[in-house]
Amino acid sequence: MRTILQAENLTKVYRVGSVDVPALRGVSLDVEEGEYLAIMGPSGCGKSTMLHLLGGLLTPTTGRILIDGEDLTAATDAKRTDIRRRKIGFVFQRFNLFPTLTAEGNLKLAEGIHGGSDGKKGGDPERRREVLRLLQLEDKMHHKPLELSGGEQQRVALARAVVNRPAIILADEPTGNLDTENSAIVLNMFQEMNYRFNQTIIMITHNPEAAAMCRRIIQMRDGQIVAPGPRVQI
Amino acid sequence: MESLVTANVRQRPVRALVSAAGVALGVCLVMLFTGLARGLSNDLERRSQNLKAEIVFTRDAGSTQLMSNAANLSVKYAEELLKVDGVAMAVPDIRYVSQGGKGFGFEQVEGVDWNQFAAMNGMSLVAGRGPQGLDEVVIDEAKSRNNNLSVGSELKLFGNQTYKVVGIYTPEAGPRVKMSLAAMQDALQAPNKCTWVYVKLRDPARAVEVARRIDEALPGNKIQLTRDIITNIEKSIPYLGVFLRTLVGLSALVSGLVVMLAMYTTITERTREIGILKALGASRGFIVGEIVKEAVFISVIGVVAGFAVSFLAGYLIQHAYALPFEYSWLWGLTAALIGLFGGALGALYPAVRAANLDAVSALAYE
Ligand SMILES: Nc1ncnc2c1ncn2[C@@H]1O[C@H](COP(=O)(O)OP(=O)(O)O)[C@@H](O)[C@H]1O
Numbered sequence: 227m228r229t230i231l232q233a234e235n236l237t238k239v240y241r242v243g244s245v246d247v248p249a250l251r252g253v254s255l256d257v258e259e260g261e262y263l264a265i266m267g268p269s270g271c272g273k274s275t276m277l278h279l280l281g282g283l284l285t286p287t288t289g290r291i292l293i294d295g296e297d298l299t300a301a302t303d304a305k306r307t308d309i310r311r312r313k314i315g316f317v318f319q320r321f322n323l324f325p326t327l328t329a330e331g332n333l334k335l336a337e338g339i340h341g342g343s344d345g346k347k348g349g350d351p352e353r354r355r356e357v358l359r360l361l362q363l364e365d366k367m368h369h370k371p372l373e374l375s376g377g378e379q380q381r382v383a384l385a386r387a388v389v390n391r392p393a394i395i396l397a398d399e400p401t402g403n404l405d406t407e408n409s410a411i412v413l414n415m416f417q418e419m420n421y422r423f424n425q426t427i428i429m430i431t432h433n434p435e436a437a438a439m440c441r442r443i444i445q446m447r448d449g450q451i452v453a454p455g456p457r458v459q460i
Numbered sequence: 461m462e463s464l465v466t467a468n469v470r471q472r473p474v475r476a477l478v479s480a481a482g483v484a485l486g487v488c489l490v491m492l493f494t495g496l497a498r499g500l501s502n503d504l505e506r507r508s509q510n511l512k513a514e515i516v517f518t519r520d521a522g523s524t525q526l527m528s529n530a531a532n533l534s535v536k537y538a539e540e541l542l543k544v545d546g547v548a549m550a551v552p553d554i555r556y557v558s559q560g561g562k563g564f565g566f567e568q569v570e571g572v573d574w575n576q577f578a579a580m581n582g583m584s585l586v587a588g589r590g591p592q593g594l595d596e597v598v599i600d601e602a603k604s605r606n607n608n609l610s611v612g613s614e615l616k617l618f619g620n621q622t623y624k625v626v627g628i629y630t631p632e633a634g635p636r637v638k639m640s641l642a643a644m645q646d647a648l649q650a651p652n653k654c655t656w657v658y659v660k661l662r663d664p665a666r667a668v669e670v671a672r673r674i675d676e677a678l679p680g681n682k683i684q685l686t687r688d689i690i691t692n693i694e695k696s697i698p699y700l701g702v703f704l705r706t707l708v709g710l711s712a713l714v715s716g717l718v719v720m721l722a723m724y725t726t727i728t729e730r731t732r733e734i735g736i737l738k739a740l741g742a743s744r745g746f747i748v749g750e751i752v753k754e755a756v757f758i759s760v761i762g763v764v765a766g767f768a769v770s771f772l773a774g775y776l777i778q779h780a781y782a783l784p785f786e787y788s789w790l791w792g793l794t795a796a797l798i799g800l801f802g803g804a805l806g807a808l809y810p811a812v813r814a815a816n817l818d819a820v821s822a823l824a825y826e
């Protein structure tokens with residue numbers, strides 16, 4: 227198994243006015259290719275901060291992050307954006323779809339950004355169709371987010387994240403805004419992605435059932451990992 | 461594929477339309493003002509070029525500016541001028557600037573012996589006869605057409621004196637309304653006076669030579685070649701160019717500011733979407749590009765609408781006030797570029813601001 231993500235001794239201190247708020251106090255983490263990892267912990271313990279660091283949306287105060295061999299922490303802002311474009315897919319609690327675009331439009335936008343300089347503007351229709359079929363969204367392709375249920379929106383967001391075959395999917399409470407039924411559907415999709423495509427996923431969740439589907443669970447408290455659970459082979 | 465740009469425009473059609481209208485306004489300003497300036501200047505030039513007299517003779521004190529109301533030259537000079545070798549005709553003339561017919565702008569009236577003037581310039585009547593009585597005028601075809609006047613119509617000059625149209629002539633030359641010299645002298649209470657004398661030569665090629673002879677025979681007067689006066693029309697409005705350039709600059713500013721404001725508000729509104737773009741890995745260039753593309757899209761609509769409105773407004777004004785509009789490709793191109801660049805530049809600042817937003821706080825924006 228190949229290590230796809232390596233975080234070493236990450237700290238993050240937010241500055242609010244003249245007050246320093248330490249959100250992470252030295253977190254180290256290795257993630258292997260194809261892992262499905264859950265991060266749990268009480269609100270405010272630094273889970274989102276860590277996910278944002280791993281995705282290069284924030285820079286750590288100290289520490290180092292390697293993604294697929296590339297050093298995120300040494301990179302410039304533009305370079306971090308570029309690594310994110312090529313390697314990371316985000317899924318958020320609030321779906322964060324473009325309200326003006328259809329489901330398909332949202333996917334194509336992501337493909338367009340991913341294709342960027344390669345000039346692969348049109349994306350890969352084959353891949354898109356496959357992902358939409360897997361997420362049972364074929365008949366919702368031409369709907370805009372407001373015309374979709376929360377569960378459907380989150381499935382579109384997941385489709386958008388996986389359509390470019392990112393090295394890692396980072397999901398921040400993806401079922402936090404969903405009812406039990408839709409949560410179950412979305413979690414099944416995550417598992418399916420992990421199982422079928424060997425997709426690496428790091429997911430923050432409060433839901434023990436969601437965490438139970440993962441191969442490893444990490445517990446956080448006060449900006450630190452308190453229980454780095456064992457890896458479970460399925 | 462439906463792009464972000466068109467999707468955004470469709471999401472907020474009113475905002476897009478108002479921005480486009482701002483760009484259109486800038487285009488309209490440029491097109492109408494430059495069209496009018498060109499139209500007026502070309503019109504004046506055309507009418508001047510149809511004057512075939514080679515020399516204009518005035519008193520030194522009297523100015524040869526085309527908009528002078530002085531009639532202070534004795535008509536006797538005409539007789540003296542005829543005695544100079546090489547002079548074929550000498551026609552005394554009064555020009556008077558009168559308040560325009562609709563109280564808008566002003567127009568010139570000319571008092572001149574019709575038969576002599578017509579013979580000198582190769583003009584003829586297409587209807588009616590030449591002016592004889594003190595209340596009779598002839599007009600050119602453009603005046604007849606624009607003001608809906610025909611033989612028998614009346615028109616008011618010098619405030620509210622009524623004159624009768626007795627003839628319509630062609631081609632246009634000098635002021636569009638002409639009466640007899642006597643009628644003008646009567647109206648201005650300047651018996652035996654004129655503004656200047658048109659001098660037609662036997663041999664047009666010898667204008668300089670004859671002018672010198674005239675100066676020797678009648679020293680202390682002003683002798684100008686008609687061709688010099690014509691080229692002076694442009695120069696006689698020396699600040700027109702500056703005025704037009706200022707106007708063009710202001711139009712660019714208007715277009716730019718309107719688009720900037722529109723893009724600025726839209727970017728605040730879409731802060732979270734910009735956060736999403738960043739999470740997807742969109743570069744600064746991509747984000748700036750999308751916003752500028754949207755601005756250019758709106759600007760193109762504005763430019764097209766601006767042209768349409770300019771042509772329509774020009775047409776209506778031309779018919780209502782007989783003001784000539786002449787559009788040029790060059791100014792049209794300038795107006796279009798101003799609309800496009802004004803729009804794109806206006807969008808640039810908000811676009812760069814958006815690209816610099818912090819991704820995490822943009823995503824948290826409500
Ligand atoms: N932008 C910020 N500025 C200041 N403090 C922040 C900011 N974001 C998060 N924090 C603080 O950092 C800590 C960790 O937050 P977060 O990573 O969002 O926790 P979690 O996702 O586990 O709920 C909290 O105390 C929170 O208040």
Ligand SMILES: [Mg+2]
Nearest residue numbers: 273274275398
């Ligand atoms: Mg959180």
